[in-house]
Amino acid sequence: MCAAASAILQAAELGLSGYAELPASATVRGTDGYMAITIGQGDRDREDVMAILGTAELAIAQLAAQFPAAVACRLEREPRDS
Numbered sequence: 794m795c796a797a798a799s800a801i802l803q804a805a806e807l808g809l810s811g812y813a814e815l816p817a818s819a820t821v822r823g824t825d826g827y828m829a830i831t832i833g834q835g836d837r838d839r840e841d842v843m844a845i846l847g848t849a850e851l852a853i854a855q856l857a858a859q860f861p862a863a864v865a866c867r868l869e870r871e872p873r874d875s
Contacts, residue, residue, distance in 0.1 A: 818831040
């Protein structure tokens with residue numbers, strides 16, 4: 794399951810950098826499997842960015858639902874400036 798989750802998130806990062814042309818923004822901690830993708834405030838509402846991230850979110854959530862002992866899905870939204 795770890796490999797599946799990693800592949801989903803790495804594909805999202807590739808889509809963001811290759812298709813949406815955003816700078817690479819992934820943070821990975823090898824010790825516990827943590828990965829975060831940070832999107833600049835000016836790009837967060839772009840349709841292409843939302844589609845890529847939304848698809849990754851759905852896929853990870855599905856993995857977590859199917860394999861709750863092995864996969865956890867925690868979505869953290871960055872605060873928006875007012």
